[in-house]
Amino acid sequence: MNNKTQKTMACVLLGMLVIFFPVFLFAKISPLVNFQGYITDKSGMPVADGSYDIKFSIYDGDDETASELWNEIQNVSVKNGFYTVSLGSVTAFKDPNRDTDESDALGFSKPYFLGIKVRKYGESTWDIIGFDARYLPLSSVWSAFRAKSVSGRLIAIKDQNTIVSDAEDMLLVVGQTRITLSSALNAAGRMITIKKVDPKGTIVTIISVNGETIDGVNRDPNDGYDPLELTEKYQEINLISDGRNWISTAGGGMSSTGSSGNITDIEPGSINTIHLADHVISTSKLANKSVTSEKLFLEDHSIEHKKIDLTNAITNSEIAPNAAIPYTKLQLDASIDTKDLIDKAVTAKKLALAKGDLSYSMINLTGLIINSDISENANIDYSKLNLNNALTDGDIAENASISHTKLDLTGISAADLLGSATIPYDNMQIEGRIKNSDISTSAEISYNKLNLTNMIKTSDLEPGAVTYPKLDLNNGDIPYAKISLNQSVIDADIAENANINYSKLDLQNKISTGDLLNGAVTANKIARDAVRSETILDKNITTDDLADSSVTAGKLNVSQEGTSGQVLSTDGIGGLFWQSVSSSGTTSDTLSKLTVAGHSNLNTLAAQSANI
Incomplete structure (x- = not known):
């Protein structure tokens, strides 16, 4: 917005019949009308979002001679060009002058016209919203409004x-x-x-x-x-x-x-440029090969380069031999390769090189520099020379005065030395060279000259060389793990009062009969049910070994369960079994006899006719 005198904005208020509709809040003749508008600038773009003052006026005509009957100013928020207001919320239609006198109330019985002005909030100059006429006729909408109908569109x-x-x-x-x-x-x-x-x-x-x-x-x-x-x-x-x-x-x-569905209804040749909106035709809307050259009306240079997609389209044959494309049109950065240049095409005059531009590493001079290329006063530093295996005896002057420290005398034999030559020890490299035979038997090398730390091995010591007084040991210095006692400790090594704990012994399956004294294991040392028949030697238990009444029927190993009336018999080879007695006169001779030494309290009722 600007502060010039009143002017007509290139703005648009959408058709009243379609952009606002009445909302009737009846209180006699005091309704409100919801009004929606859309404002653009001269270029047709929506005005910037923000707060605007909008003045609405109702006139009795549509030209400069018309009288203003009603107005109100509202501060509205505009977004994307749109705004919505309720007309009549500031100035009631029944009291346009706001003097409580309703004699000048708008009756809407005749045509009215709407005028609109707008200004940016905080500015003082109004811009006029322009319509086809000076003001917008309200007759049709206001008639619906006056008739209290809702025929206005939502x-x-x-x-x-x-x-x-x-x-x-x-x-x-x-x-x-x-x-x-x-x-x-x-x-x-x-x-x-x-x-x-x-x-x-x-x-x-x-x-x-x-x-x-x-x-x-x-x-x-x-x-x-x-x-x-x-x-x-x-x-x-x-x-x-x-x-x-x-x-x-x-x-x-x-x-x-x-x-x-109706494109075939268009007559051939009936569409020309006046029927086409600007920029409406895009590539995606055209069928391939649908636009021929005769359909184009082009003036020279009328097509902008950006409108043409020539990617990978122009070939060498399409460029004229005399095209004379200027260098400025070429983008050759990092494009010219060695193979693009004719041999010797680049002369010294074509090079624009300042001192230091061309590094030595960029020049391949291998085998090219000869002695005459080097200046007499070149003063080439020694560090620049690689003389490894290059100097000969003839290269060294007689008065060269080469110091001893500069010499590597590796490989010089005794014959190379003068008989009276005195070579300081410091000048000799004898590491790893002195043998045992080189050392005199009377050399008497002092102990402090020797470095024997961690050097003496067991094999260096003669048997019995280290006596007990030579040992400096405190209790516990030698851990048990360091001592090898395998098969070495004998009975005599164990003290009488050693008191070795039982928990220290591993005697499982180790104690034999020979380890036990006769009578050492008493009856109370034997667990209940521990002794079984197979652990007792045959015919070893005598009557004296058995306590009175200790052998019950359940303790006997009988091959089957007995029933009432059966007698206990033996098979003659150590086995026992129960046998029934026949009631038909089985004789005693048919039953085995059980001989019991000493007295017996066998149940004679169970052994009827047993002939014991």
């Missing part, structure tokens, strides 16, 4: 993907937005208007549902079909339901990503 502003609700008649759409139609079923006669109101560069897509069509074409991507598109600013479409599908009455043109 408006919604959409900047996000949405489904059209039953309470929305017109959608003003902003941005890259998808509009999904409600079902046309049972909505015969309903009209929906969808209008794209933001600048170019975004696309509004319209989608049908449930297999319903728009002008006979399914627009549901879920069924694999393309949606309808609005691509141009202020492009709109009216859709009317016939109870099953939607029929369009385009208002401002529409486009589709797919076939519209």
